[in-house]
Amino acid sequence: MKKQWIILLGLATAVLLAFNYTPKEGDLKLPTGFKAKVFAENLGGVRHLAITPQGNVYVKLAKLNNGSGIVLLQDLNKDGKAEKRSSFGNYPGTGMFVKENYLYASSDEEIFRYELDAHGIVTNASQPQRIVTGLINRKQHASKSIVLDNGGNVYVNIGAYSNACQEKDRTNGSKGMSPCPILDSAAGIWQFNASKLNQTYADGKRYATGLRNVVGLDWNKENNQLFVMQHGRDQLFQLYPELYDAKQSAELPAETMYAVKQGDDCGWPYVYYDPFQKKKILAPEYGGDGKKEGGEKAIDPVVFFPGHMAPNGLLFYTGTIFPERYRNGAFIAFHGSWNRAHEKQKGYFVAFVPFKNGRPSGGWEIFADNFAGTDDIQSPAQALHRPCGLAQGPDGALYVSDDVKGTIYKITYTGK
Amino acid sequence: MTIYKTITVAAAFCLVSLMLSGQNRTELQASVGRGKIVYEQTCLACHQIDGSGVPNLTPPLIKTSFVLGDKGRLIDIVLKGLKGVEIDGESFDNPMPSFASLNDKQVADVLTYIRNSFSNKASGVRAEEVGRARKGK
Numbered sequence A: 001m002k003k004q005w006i007i008l009l010g011l012a013t014a015v016l017l018a019f020n021y022t023p024k025e026g027d028l029k030l031p032t033g034f035k036a037k038v039f040a041e042n043l044g045g046v047r048h049l050a051i052t053p054q055g056n057v058y059v060k061l062a063k064l065n066n067g068s069g070i071v072l073l074q075d076l077n078k079d080g081k082a083e084k085r086s087s088f089g090n091y092p093g094t095g096m097f098v099k100e101n102y103l104y105a106s107s108d109e110e111i112f113r114y115e116l117d118a119h120g121i122v123t124n125a126s127q128p129q130r131i132v133t134g135l136i137n138r139k140q141h142a143s144k145s146i147v148l149d150n151g152g153n154v155y156v157n158i159g160a161y162s163n164a165c166q167e168k169d170r171t172n173g174s175k176g177m178s179p180c181p182i183l184d185s186a187a188g189i190w191q192f193n194a195s196k197l198n199q200t201y202a203d204g205k206r207y208a209t210g211l212r213n214v215v216g217l218d219w220n221k222e223n224n225q226l227f228v229m230q231h232g233r234d235q236l237f238q239l240y241p242e243l244y245d246a247k248q249s250a251e252l253p254a255e256t257m258y259a260v261k262q263g264d265d266c267g268w269p270y271v272y273y274d275p276f277q278k279k280k281i282l283a284p285e286y287g288g289d290g291k292k293e294g295g296e297k298a299i300d301p302v303v304f305f306p307g308h309m310a311p312n313g314l315l316f317y318t319g320t321i322f323p324e325r326y327r328n329g330a331f332i333a334f335h336g337s338w339n340r341a342h343e344k345q346k347g348y349f350v351a352f353v354p355f356k357n358g359r360p361s362g363g364w365e366i367f368a369d370n371f372a373g374t375d376d377i378q379s380p381a382q383a384l385h386r387p388c389g390l391a392q393g394p395d396g397a398l399y400v401s402d403d404v405k406g407t408i409y410k411i412t413y414t415g416k
Numbered sequence B: 001m002t003i004y005k006t007i008t009v010a011a012a013f014c015l016v017s018l019m020l021s022g023q024n025r026t027e028l029q030a031s032v033g034r035g036k037i038v039y040e041q042t043c044l045a046c047h048q049i050d051g052s053g054v055p056n057l058t059p060p061l062i063k064t065s066f067v068l069g070d071k072g073r074l075i076d077i078v079l080k081g082l083k084g085v086e087i088d089g090e091s092f093d094n095p096m097p098s099f100a101s102l103n104d105k106q107v108a109d110v111l112t113y114i115r116n117s118f119s120n121k122a123s124g125v126r127a128e129e130v131g132r133a134r135k136g137k
Helices: A002-019 A246-251 B003-047 B071-080 B104-115 B127-134
Strands: A034-040 A046-051 A057-065 A068-074 A084-088 A096-099 A102-106 A111-115 A129-132 A146-148 A153-158 A188-193 A205-209 A214-220 A225-230 A255-260 A271-274 A279-282 A303-305 A311-316 A330-334 A349-353 A365-368 A387-392 A398-402 A408-413
Touching (some): A057 A096, A057 A102, A146 A214, A153 A214, A205 A255, A225 A311, A303 A330, A311 A398, A330 A387, A330 A398, B003 B104
Parallel strands (some): A214 A311
Antiparallel strands (some): A034 A408, A046 A057, A096 A102, A102 A111, A188 A205, A225 A255, A255 A303, A349 A365
């Protein structure tokens, strides 16, 4: 009986500690010489974020907070923490991007833009210009991430409202639809004019297809090319237990980075990328057996990562405060997996890939770790924080958003 | 009726109901045990090892009104699947497919398991109840 009380007391203490947990500087594990500060916290689920040349940080919320979906964070006394907050934007969403004197933001159906004044403050907070409207939103993979090129175009991800384009979504043994009708209006990247108002599908262009869902994307300025991170398909074992076991299902397929040109096809739903065979494998919904290859016309990834880690942010680092090897390289925020049963869950970190002349010049490595607060994550609800968005400050600092509690981390290099 | 007779009848009643509830308890435990196996094979990948689900994607099974409430509604979810329904104020993006391919006993067992796991405590579900729901009665 006494023992039970001790266990109960221990549990109560653990629960209290968990609720009182606030992230501390140094909680993140970083390479030597890097330091993380908590720039802001308790914002709610922060998706992507964007920073103006003046250092104003705009963050997009997944859910409205007191009726607002965008928060402006300002560090006026330059101590590395935002002491001023203001909110606007009456729609939730994911996309947030700053280009020249405009702030772009997306809901799950539309893209808006706001004019920025000389201080980097929006001038039309309650009356944004609507750039694109009527994008498909069927809940699954609904977030619309955005990025701009240097030619006045905005690129938006329109995710597939399906896992593998089965006749019955996520249903054991259900066949793949052929051709997959989802590809007409989703499962790709669409290009629109960044300054024309009220555009619909008819005004845009399907720039790349065969992408199940992209949340992290960025424009590489070294080779003037779009790069995207795909979330690979789920549940090979649950849907085809006669072909895959649980362990294979946890590790297949890879999460993939593509360098995309106009007209490229990345293969979904017909093929997935197997990181062990290093091949595009025909999906079981389309007659695959785990070995048959497919997707002759589809491009190969330029980098691949372990399965199901959910890449939600991609940023090419163009600052100068980080050491030489990080310059022009790619940072990727992995939101962390749910689909690796019965293995431990994976991800919940920011990775780095070195680049030279717009091509990867080395393998991937973990850059910032321990967002979850534990190494042993059995289910995603156990993670204290999950990395989602990435942005670079005018001083070259790397900002990382968390969509569990709404913490914004600011990572700098001190050399110590 | 003497007071002794009343006591004897009451005691007998108590004894029988104790025995019955003991028997029900053993049955419940057996169903929970079988249900755990069904859960691990069929449900765990999405609803997770601790029933916590996936934030914004898959509903948790921990003390929600859907799990602890009306058994008919819960049985229907397993048989027909679920999409786009708000659960206790939260919405979830991933659809749940129909698991009508499970037999009545498997559905009853797995629901009995989730109603008595992850700190839930609720009555078990019987195969006959699943059978009636499947026939639309």
